[in-house]
Amino acid sequence: MKATAALLLLGLAALADAQLDWWQKSVIYQVYPRSFKDGGTDGIGDIPGIIEKLDHFVETGIGGVWLSPVFKSPMKDFGYDVSDFREIDPIFGTMADFDALVLGCRARGLKLILDFVPNHSSDEHDWFIRSKAREDPYTDYYTWKDPAGINASGSPIPPNNWLSNFGGPAWTWVEERQQFYLHQFHAGQPDLNYRNPLVVEEMNDILRFWLDKGADGFRLDAVPHLMEDQTFPDEPPSNDPSYGPDQWGSLLHIYTKDQPELYSLIYGFRDVVDQKQGELGRSLVMMVEAYTNITNTMLYYGNGTHVGAHFPFNFELINNLNNNTDAAGLRNVISNWFNYLPSGAWSNWVVGNHDQPRVAGRFGNEFGLSAIILSQLLPGTGVTYNGEEINMENTFISWEDTVDPSGCQAGPDEYWRFSRDPERTPFQWSADSMAGFTAGSTTWLPINENYVTLNLEAQKAAAVSPYKVYQKLTAARRDIIAVQTGEFKMLTLNSNVFAFVREVPSGNPSVLVLVNMDNFVQVVDANPSSTLPAIGTYYTGSLESVYVENEEVSLSSVNLSPRGAAVIIYDALA
């Protein structure tokens, strides 16, 4: 047996770094509850369904499960419009189901992360109903403004030109109160007013409530939108011709996004989490979702005086990697992230979520899998969106079947540009009827027809499959110390091959990762300066790879399939 293969079999879990927290060592896996598993027959996924599949997480090697919102909601934005922050929506189950989920996770050593939606509530939330009626203390829980005037047909004119993310004005008129309210998303999602300290306290209490109920942390939704400029000026045009006048992209969001005051709110939420961590005696995580520039992204970690999130999601691979990126381009994307990352801050890599076209759809199956390999082996936490472990593809959804408000508001001609339905279709468990997702006969979104061949059960049975590769990645992340804390060095080989190592001193396995950015086979010298040993051991890689697991690989001549990746274990030179 080769020395490096033997190293791998030594029982590497024992070598894992005990100093790291659970969210640093394990994969964080996003469950989109409506689409994960239906425990009943209504064709909508729910908590009993998730409970049925808890062993899937364990078998897959996932450590932390982040649930998109399961709270009470009229579902105008499929749960991101919360009408009671302390209740489970009946579509998803009951509080007893939630309690059972917590217990089921605990019994398996899994962590449970909830989605906290601070920017807005539902328009059916009791606070909003009372705010409309000017009932104190709720009168100023939301952002209310008088009309700018009355138009020729007698209708009130919105206070300014601000637009909703989903298209159309960000203001909706309320007869009862004779004012407009602000909603940066759907009209059913009024923005909470964080200039009101009572709102901050309400939201802090909600964090405490769920931590007391057993949550291990939160993903905070849409945080760049938490504050707006208090003087409510018009936003300037973006002059981007690809957006119509009522589409969000037609303006530059300099007064509704990334306002300097919002970061202290984030630091305040972190204080609440930290206080609870001390009180509960278990380690918690706070991650934030912020689509913004890299400078602003880093502010979410903290400002030197205050700590912020454990990490803001790193969307750099989503924003900057495409099928034309070459090796130098990818090196730039990655080094740019590390150049901005504050010292001591923990990184993470995201390639998909319920708001982004699936990675396999963006890049094709081979390169999609390569991107997943990158997300798991680059330094920091790997974040996975459900379905990525089997390389699920986007599903074509007709206008008639479109339900996402972002698609619906764009209308029949343009819905496909904005709809997030294609990445939200039911998880493909098996080739059984309804892909094993529901015992019912309909589903809330169509199941991708490819489920007959592309499903978890088939991939478990196959000798080589995306799922088998994914399991190797989660095992590496959990068990190989080099993947957790190894020194990260990018290699410059040629314009078509991106490569890096995660290296630890000789005696423990180090990891070499190569990605072919080109559409043709590449045979590359991965060791031009002889800084690596001559031979390594193939660990995993793309489906078309010429290598099999544990095969010896000459590092001076590594074969990479088109758009494929290879992960090679080696023993660093002494």
Ligand code: NOJ
């Ligand atoms: C971000 C969420 O991920 C998305 O699905 C939602 O529509 C908006 N925030 C509004 O909550």
